[in-house]
Amino acid sequence: MPGDGNAEAWPMMGHEWLVRSLRDSGQTHVFFVDAVLRRSLLDMERLGVQPVLAHTEKAAVYMADGYGRVSGRPGIVAAQSVGAANLIAGLQDAWLGRSPVLAITGRKPIGHQHRNAYQEVAHAPLAAPVTKLSAQVQEAADLPRQFRQAWSATVSVPPRPVHLDLNGLMGEFVETTETGEPPAALAGWTAPRHRPQAEPAMLRAAAEALRSSQRIAIVAGDGAALSGCGAALLALAEALRAPVATSLGAHGLIDTRHPLHIGVVGSYSAPPANRILHAAELVLLVGCDTGDQVTHGWRVPRPGTRIVQVDADPLEFERSYATEVALLGDPRAVLEALLPALGGAARDGAFLAEAQGIRAAWHREIAPRLASEAVAIDPARLCAEVTRALPADGILVADTGYSGIWTGTLVDLAPGQTYLRAAGSLGWAFPAALGAKCAAPGRKVVCWSGDGALYYHLPELETAKRRGIAVVLVVNNNSGFGQGWPGYLRQAGNRPAAAEQVLRFGPTDFAGVARQFGLRGIRVEHPRDLAGALAEAVAAEETVVVDVVTDIDCRAPEPWTP
Structure with missing residues (x-):
């Protein structure tokens, strides 16, 4: 060697x-x-x-x-x-x-x-x-x-x-x-290592099915994100004039501001995506696992919807929906082959226009919260500031629960940026962000964690300091578990103190905690200070904790339910 x-x-x-x-x-x-x-x-x-x-x-x-x-x-x-x-x-x-x-x-x-x-x-x-x-x-x-x-x-x-x-x-x-064997050199073996192509007969069948409907929606899932098929997905969607939703794990696969993008679908979604998908006649699933979260309890797409499914894993077919055409292959390779098979048939665009109207109406509805001056801070405003602060090649790492909903519905992403989300383990995001930074030392990594999640692995602040791993740790600090808070209050009835005993903790000054670990900490209590704090943190070459005092009573977007 x-x-x-x-x-x-x-x-x-x-x-x-x-x-x-x-x-x-x-x-x-x-x-x-x-x-x-x-x-x-x-x-x-x-x-x-x-x-x-x-x-x-x-x-x-x-x-x-x-x-x-x-x-x-x-x-x-x-x-x-x-x-x-x-x-x-x-x-x-x-x-x-x-x-x-x-x-x-x-x-x-x-x-x-x-x-x-x-x-x-x-x-x-x-x-x-x-x-x-x-x-x-x-x-x-x-x-x-x-x-x-x-x-x-x-x-x-x-x-x-x-x-x-x-x-x-x-x-x-x-x-x-x-x-007695020489060392292995496996750098070329990266995920996905193999990119199989679908059978020509199945490509023809899929193209025929897609040509037969004017009300098509596309859902790209985690498998699509793994495949890196964003460009091919967008080209196909433009040819079909079909709105595109994603799973939470595929958030950012295409530009979230693109006119065809309708947002994350399922249980961790804003209202438009579920509503639009439910109205589709045919849904093209691309690397999407059809689990309960992405389908909002198997209600979206609605039962009986025509399904064309693309996946590299044959075990994903027929899990939850009867599949009219199943295309076994790497999503990027399949979509690139499917586009010319479609031909140049005209599309009327009426369903896309309907979808864009629904999406635009929701954007108008949420816009005041993105600019909110409320104190304690509305996390929606924090989302808007994170969108502006994340560099063009930045990596955003989000925890599970409300962290996933806030970032998946209200943080916009463009090609070149990367979104990583917890698949369900509370506290995952901060250590995962450290690992992401180790893999991409030249890129800025921003971690969104609730305070409840951060308590799981707070000692890794010492690891970040000792190893010189520089990430921006944004703490959505509402002194409790915000996602379940309203439900507990309702169940507690005239005993709100009982609900507080179950789901509230702190308050903790995480900026002060960061300084105890020898790191930089910035406490933000007013919306006007968010942009400056995030800019300072992103520019730093060390881990910086941006501790944002937010309102636990602010609700993240709720999914539309049939």
Whole structure:
């Protein structure tokens, strides 16, 4: 290997093979909680791969998750045997979010198994629900084959976590045995690794179905975002004169200000998208999983709607809707082939005009809130300011719940910007933002987190400081769990204090907390100060916490329900 002075040292110890393979595969960071792979971690520092020590295994996984979503290469995360259960619990979001993550754990050797070994539980049953592959690695001789298999599996469609369970509490038996194989160089294996094309007969059938209807809507999902099919999607939508909705995970796949864009659809949506989609005669689903969130409980599209579906994963067909035409292939490749198959048939555009009218009316309705001068601050105004502050190539990372709804409905995004969202794990966003920044050091990363979410992984402020990872952490600080607040108040009736005891906390000055960690903190209590605070934070080369005092009684947009 160039520059390491030890290129022809055969056979090679397991820890050397692993680190050189990570380096030669383009990995810049590995996220971990001690004690695991100690020889490997020391080698990483020498060979240019940065080990990032986190304060919890779940935070380390979320960092690897953010890294994987931005880079397309698997985020690498490691923990010793006793930390495996915590690490594996963190893989749930990567599994649901279709993210490439390679998790490495140590395990007690076979001679210690089933003998009440200290801190040991079986790892395979824990990993089974949240990994595509979970395998035991006995010694370094097995590592090259299993490493390549795991990497290949995690970047294939759908990208999802994989798990290698290394022999030894800290993986030491794999580190200290030998392999005669050269290090792997897998930098070209990125998600999605394969881009299969649909059958010509199915393309013709889909084109015929699309030509037969004038009331077509398109829904692009997380699989479409993975494929990077924004340009092809927009070209097809323009040819069909069809409005385009996205899942939350595909927010920003096309310019959210484009006349064809109608917003995020489903349970985490503003009213227009569901209403428009429900009125469609035919819906083209592109890399969209048809789960309950994106379909608002399987009510949108309405039952009986004609469905043409494009997906690289055959298991997504017929899950929730009967499919008139199913196109198996990479969304970008399929859409690029489908466009010429459509021909030049004229479209009347009436349905698109109807959709644009609905969207425009809602924009007029929400506009006053985007400019609100209210104190405490309306999060809608914060959304407007984040839209203006996010650089042209910026990455916006949003937590789950209300963080996803606020950003998915009211933050506009343009091509070149990237949106990452939690697939359901509260507290995911901040560590994931750190991982995203590690994968894209030249891009600005803005994290939107509620205060309730931030409490999960607040200690990672120390990680950001120690490792010099610069993100903008925007805290929507309303001293409580805002999404569930009205429901609890209603149920409490004449006992509002009971509701407060359940869902309110703080108030906490997170700007002051940031300063205790040695970071910059900016407290914002008035809307007029938002733009300046965000500009200062984005310009900084360190993590800056922008603590925004918001009104818990301000409601995010509500989905339209049939």
